[in-house]
Amino acid sequence: MPVTKIVQRSLRLSLALGVGLAAAVVVPTAAHAAPPASVTGWLQVWNLNTRHMTTDSVSNYKEFAYYITDDSRPGVDYLPDIVTLQEAGTNVDGINADSCQEFVKVLESRAAGQDYHCYEVLGAGKRGGSAVVYRTNRLSFSSKEEVRLKHRVNQGDPCTDSNEWFNLVVRLTDDAVSGKAVNVASVHLATSDNEDADCAWENMKLLNSKIAARGASNMQIMAGDWNNEDAAVAGGSANWECWYEGTSVGVGTCGGQNLGWKDAPYRACDTAANDTPIKKFNCIIGNHWTWGGDRRIDFLFAKAYTASGTGTVDYGQAYDASVGLGTRAPKYSDHRGQGAALKYY
Template sequence: MRKRTYGVLVAGVLVGSVLTAPYATGNERSRAVEEAVPNQDPGFLQVYEANVENLPTSSENCPGDWHDLMYYMRLQQYRPDIYLVQQLSGQKQLDLLLTRMEEHFGEKYEGVVAEANPKPGGGVCGSDKTYQTNAVIWRADRLDLKLSQSPENRWQAQHAPDPDRPDHCVNGTSSRTKGVKALLHDRVGNKDVTAASFHWPTQKSGGGTGPCATSNAGELSNELTEDGYGVADLYVAGGDTNRAASSTNGGSDWTTWYKNSNGDLGGAHGFRDAAYAGCEGDAACLGEKWTFDGARRIDFLLARNGDSEPATTTHHVVPTFDEGDQADLTLTGSDNEDLDYSDHRANGARVHY
């Protein structure tokens, strides 16, 4: 991969940025750039979701620059309150992410994974993605963990093991498709929130369209309120569905799972899709909010309130890879333009009580 390095011209000599670390933190941060601050508004939480693809770096089989997304978040108004993450390799990689988030944002983050030591069985890219699990992360200065007790805090997504019976859905066995949830208390808003991260399987049966997405959507809806988690004032879920909202991405030929989930379309699960709300349902706008492969919208940030009605979401964003590159450049003075923060683009929004 070609690396582009930026610098400044001083007295006819090219001088590299003084920020030489892979991420600039603490006193190294640029005083000229206004960075994200802690959210102290009691009316909403700043939430992001992302399939982080095992935090790719430049030296891997499928290289990336996962810090670009952190840089992007640092240049927004508020730091993440909740971060719903798919595809970490286990507890050790969650600990790494929490440490780096503390270095980026200057305060403590905590989290829980579906499996601390997931079974092997990842996708492409060889050993870099052999182990995969999902996590819920929260900002400790605002949110306290009330409940996330294994094994009741996790559930297994369904798949169709028989290609000749694509509608016969049973629980899978893969660690990567095990969801995780946490009940959190918001000390600023004096509210409780249940947050969940999920990842549904990719299947070749049914044309690779995820034939069990409809049953998985129903299970997600139910899991948010089961096992003691149904006492919240707000429910937020983020994940990789591997199944688009519509067959044409930007069209309105909604898939069944999505119609059932989206309360604005009359769906019984009562979620608000932050992207749909941000675009006010406009097909062209939603087409621009793709999250995978330049065309498909398969990553979602969903929310509903304690009355099972769609929660209000505002300020929805899908950070582009170029925006991640530019944020890195702004904060460190250099960036590798050829590396993206993930194969998936993230979602972010303010989710209101």
């Protein structure tokens, strides 16, 4: 769910971001070919808020799973190695979302000979539904931690420990590359009628330390639903949010600190032609909005050597990819998911 504040945007451009970044229209085919397994040194990573693992007339998360297992689709370089999910397995306020194991079943039905497993935040009353899915043919589980988030009960209050919001951090080792490890966080920050409930910067510092605490790694991933935008836009200007300046490398600092996470859409739009924040913002939002058509509240951050095939999955593309699903919905979620092939340091 998004934050309640609405930011008016006076400039909305639809810009191609280059090879692997631009959205493309794809003609559906009667059958699909599963993508190949990722090559040594690379992992294919995806992120999605599943809208409580819903399969109704509004959205069907399985369409996204079909897309990321279809070799003919833009940005689908390899079989999914890691998928971070939100709103999976939630059991709170009358919402009983299916487990991430249902997502696993869809992946395995689409990728012959491949096995997947997942971990999710467990327990009634815990919000966020953070989960991590991984391909066991390539990766092995090492350890995990449920991280209690900070939240702000009332606007203007200090950030305090939440009794409801928890995120998941998982450590995986690579069976194909001896000595390689990846630490992964599925992020879902707090939301409520208080627009500042998320405590984004405080939680970035917390999660950054928790991810590192899993152990030395060759790649770190922090992906999910922030319930907070990257920038506020008004009067033809864009101002990066402090949490984003302090998280995304090359953007700036928050309180004099930058945590060193790479945001591929920002880096692709950080060109000589896009020499102001509003130009960078419009370049990003043209193809990588994730909520409501003009807002980005979902992110896939990485500490990795490089990224390839970075993209945000269009609803129409996923619909076309899921012709074999039977009953489909116009969208796969109320959010749009994103993915990238990441290379180890």
